[in-house]
Amino acid sequence: MTSNHDPSILSPDRTLPPSNPPSQKTFPFPRDYHFPPYFTRQPTLTTRHAQLQKWSSLILSYCRYHKIWKLSLADAIESDLFWNKKLGKRLSREDAREVLEFMRKEGRSEAVGGKDGSVFWVWWRDPEEWAGLIADWVDDTAQKNTVLTLYELTESEATLSQDFHGMDPDLLQKALSILVKRGKAQVFGQEDQQGVKFF
Amino acid sequence: MSRKxxxxxxxxxxxxxxxxxxxxxxxxxxxxxxxxxTQLSVFRSLLQQFAQTHAKDIRSNPTFRAEFARMCSAIGVDPLASSSGAGGKDGGGSFWAQLLGGSVNDFYFELAVRVVEVCGATREENGGLIGVKEVRDRIMSTRPEGSAEITDDDILRAVETLKPLGSSYSTLKVGHKTYIRSVPKELNTDQSAVLEAAQVLGYVSVSMLMVNLRWPRARAATAIDDLVSESMLWVDKQCDEYEYWSPGFMLEVQDEGSLG
Structure with missing residues (x-):
């Protein structure tokens, strides 16, 4: 707590959080992101809860914006998501993990492969919602009873405008298996050349 | 001698x-x-006439509304005071409700509901103490484009309308800022002084208080700790000395950003 720098309320050399807006092309970070204590674990329980909720919604909108389905903790803490370089503040690995754990309890994230993993699914849409989205698209484009390859579904130009374009293959499997369970789709074929037929 | x-x-x-x-x-x-x-009834009918002719302005123009409210209070009419208790058979609502068919009154009641919403939604992050300006900004940001402007004055008036409910909503002036308090909690003078100091740069530190307010370390630390435990300050530990930030500053920063 002690320091020998000269603290003064009116000292002019202190930099305030950046006030210039981010350029249009980058993700528009919320106001909280420019608030220095946002990156420090708050000791008061209620404040902490508010903080976790703010982080949760930031991560969800960040991942939605960048179409991130799987968030690697190691990579993320080096990225601007958890590291505000202008402010010189960053979220520690432990704190970031706690946020994701908080999101898991809210049903908005899930560890990929085991509890101790450091890669997380971020459900800005959960598999159920993805399944619904894909089924709706098939419906809208009248492609029921036609066979599509999984590659077509997520990588072809036809789905460019869809949120599930470029979707993580593992997640696609999850979503499709939900549709299969409902009897709305059938997946067949080998590893690399899978196809799907919707009913 | 007496002439009596x-x-x-x-x-x-x-x-x-x-x-x-x-x-x-x-x-x-x-x-x-x-x-x-006679004068009163003449005045009343004139005021009524005025209010009716300008009902639209009162509703849509914040300056006009504030002036009208100021005029009413200058002549000792509290437009928001409910007259239902003492009122006659037709006295169902407040003065304005009678005059304007409820539109202005409703305006403030609706606004009051929004104020309560904002206070409730942010209570966790600010301990139930939020600047009037922040409340206004939050409400404005959720209103559709082009909807009527609201002023700080309107917000304060809306908070006033909550009084008859016996709610814990009240206004509080610290330094040059007016806050709305939505939890029944009194600030002691030290805490108010810290909050006031935090308005300058958005944050305070123990040694800042020691230098500027000439407080001993223990006093500064206690006041800060109290406010932190009330969620009224957030701590930033990623600096030489811990900095304690006012959550209201979160909103102000964003403001500057959106203007720039």
């Missing part, structure tokens, strides 16, 4: 004069009250 009579008749005379004074006084009072009543 000294005989017994003096008693009669004085009784007579005081009786005359009393009747005259009564006459004056009645004539005053009737003329006042």
């Amino acid at each position: 009579g000294v005989g017994l008749a003096a008693f009669d005379r004085s009784r007579l004069t005081s009786a005359q004074y009393a009747t005259h006084g009564n006459n004056l009072r009645t004539s005053h009250s009737t003329s006042l009543a």
Whole structure:
């Protein structure tokens, strides 16, 4: 707590959080992101809860914006998501993990492969919602009873405008298996050349 | 010597004069009250006329609304005070409700609901103490484009309307800023001083308080710790000395950003 720098309320050399807006092309970070204590674990329980909720919604909108389905903790803490370089503040690995754990309890994230993993699914849409989205698209484009390859579904130009374009293959499997369970789709074929037929 | 009579008749005379004074006084009072009543009814109808002609302006133009409210309070009419208790058979709502068919009143009640929403939604992050400006910004940001502007004055008036509910909503002035307090919590003078200091740069530190307020370390640390435990300050540990930030600053920063 002690320091020998000269603290003064009116000292002019202190930099305030950046006030210039981010350029249009980058993700528009919320106001909280420019608030220095946002990156420090708050000791008061209620404040902490508010903080976790703010982080949760930031991560969800960040991942939605960048179409991130799987968030690697190691990579993320080096990225601007958890590291505000202008402010010189960053979220520690432990704190970031706690946020994701908080999101898991809210049903908005899930560890990929085991509890101790450091890669997380971020459900800005959960598999159920993805399944619904894909089924709706098939419906809208009248492609029921036609066979599509999984590659077509997520990588072809036809789905460019869809949120599930470029979707993580593992997640696609999850979503499709939900549709299969409902009897709305059938997946067949080998590893690399899978196809799907919707009913 | 006294020019008053000294005989017994003096008693009669004085009784007579005081009786005359009393009747005259009564006459004056009645004539005053009737003329006042006339004036009042004329004034009332004029005010009513004015309010009706300008109902739209009152609703949509914040400056106009504030001026109208100021005019009412200058002449001792509290437009928001409910008259339902003392009112006659037609006195169902407040003065404005009677005048404007409820539109202005509703405006403030609706606004009050929004204020309560904002206070509730942010209570965790600010301990139930939020600047009027922040409340206004939050409400404005959720309103559709082009909807009527609201002012700080409107927000304060809306908070006033919550009073009859016996709610814990009140306003509080710290330094140059007015806050809305939505939890029944008193700030002691030290805490107010810290909050005021935090308005300058958005944050305070223990040594800042020691230097600027000439407080001993323990006093500064206690005041800060109290505010932190009330969620009224957030701590930033990623600096030489811990900095304690006012959550209201979160919103202000964003403001500057959106303007720039």
